[in-house]
Amino acid sequence: MEKEKRILVGMSGGIDSSATCIMLQEQGYEVVGVTMRTWDIPSHFSTPEQEQPDEILEAKALAERLGIEHHVADVREEFRNVIVQYFIDEYMKGRTPNPCVMCNPLFKERILCEWADRTGCAQIATGHYCRLEDRKEHRYIVTGDDPTKDQSYFLWKLPQEILKRMVFPLGGMTKTEVRAYLAEKGFEAKAKGGESMEVCFIDKDYRDFLREHCPDIDERIGTGWFVDSKGLKLGQHKGFAYYTIGQRKGLEIALGRPAYVLKINPAKNTVMLGDAEQLKAEYMLVEDINVIDLQELLECPDLSVRIRYRSRPIPCQVILLDEGHLLVKFKAEASAITPGQSAVFYDKGRVLGGGFIAFQQGIKKLIAENEERKHVLSST
Structure with missing residues (x-):
């Protein structure tokens, strides 16, 4: 089969990646699966005798049943050094990290690209609930049809070279429809499976995790x-x-x-x-921005921003401070501006880009300067 019809799927062994494999196979693709072994915690193993976690065994079983090529990428050491260290470092800086946001561009999708090249696959598919849209020379992430499962928020840092290889088969489906699809295809047990944890390497409370993996944290802080x-x-x-x-x-x-x-x-x-009233904000500072078309972001008439996963989009406008920083003015109520979390900008359902919420020190001065600049412009 030609390379264009060979597609690599990131297989977690769960509902979404399983449905993705079956769907693509039905569409005539030669599916190649890869499962990443990133982090071992006791809840990932059903029995003490297991050498591999449940997700790998489930992915292997599905691959065997579908007759598809399957690989396991043991990336535990790199995951610890890149993603887990980032998670710890952010808390040590007084910020609240977004590990999934960092994991996608820095880790998972990058490794999927490497395995796609290694296995002769032109495209890469995952079970994310979002869609893609091509405009001019750019590819944009668009919110999925299931608002309760939309994962566009986590993918704003993906570069164009990765996005242009991506396929999201589940973007036009709801979770209920995906479960029904699996059951219809004879995978009833899989269709009834539970949801995965939001942070894959945290088994209990993140504070316990910090103490375990940074034993001197209490002495240092x-x-x-x-x-x-x-x-x-x-x-x-x-x-x-x-x-x-x-x-x-x-x-x-x-x-x-x-x-x-x-x-x-x-x-x-x-x-x-x-009190709760003091959490409200009219402005916020955003840093380390990754925007597809900066001019489009600055001039977008229907711009909105999500400041945490599952939060509602808040209408806003943005002012460019310098190459990597934005001043965001909210047009509706916003609360609990959290440094380290992602601010993701949307034109209706299309992701224009994002950045990380910065510490807000000095924001009053920037607001005053912006108001003064507007006053001068209106006077001329």
């Missing part, structure tokens, strides 16, 4: 102070890395009223607390 918006001390906390913006539960401090984390200052090891 130490206890610090909860403070209010005026800087007054409210009580001690366990260390800034154990908190995230917007957090209300697990603070272990009694103030006689609901309290939320407003800001984290890693330099001073302080965590600012306040």
Whole structure:
């Protein structure tokens, strides 16, 4: 079969990648599967005797049943050095990481490209719930038809050279339809399978994970102070890395009223607390941007931004500060602006690009400068 009809599928052994394999095979593709072994935790093994985790065994079984070529990529060491280290480093900087956002361009899709070249596959397919759209010379990610499963938010960092090889067969389906499709094809047990964890390498609480993989974290950070918006001390906390913006539960401090984390200052090891109203924001700073067409982003009349996975898109406009930074003005209510999380920009359902939410220090000065600039322009 010609190379154009050989397609590599990232097989996790789950519902979505299994449906992807079957669907592509029905469409006449010669499917090649690769399963990445990234991280071993006890819940990934059904029996103590297993040498490989469940997902690899399930992917192998599916490949054998479908008669497709299958490979296992043992990338545990690299995953630890790249993705897990990023996760730890971000918390140590007082930020809240997006491991899935980083994993796609830096790790999974890059490795899939390498395996596609190795196995003679022109294209790469995954079970992501999103679609693709070609405009002029660019390829854009578009939200999937199932709003509860849409995964476009996680893919904004994918470069064009990878996107132009990608195929997302499930983008036009809902999860319910995918389950029904698998059952119809004789994979009833698979169709009834459970969902995978949101962060694949976290088995319990992320704080326990940090302590396990960074044993000296408590010595390096130490206890610090909860403070209010005026800087007054409210009580001690366990260390800034154990908190995230917007957090209300697990603070272990009694103030006689609901309290939320407003800001984290890693330099001073302080965590600012306040009420829900204080979490609201009219602007935010975004850094490390990756945008397909910057002019389109700046001039888009229907621009919106999602500031966390599953959050609603918020209408906005953006001001370019310099090559890698944007000032975002919200046109509707926004809350809990969290450094380290992704800000993903949409024109209706089409992803124009994204960036990481920055620490918001100095934003008042930038807002004032922007308002002054607008005043000068309107006066001329």
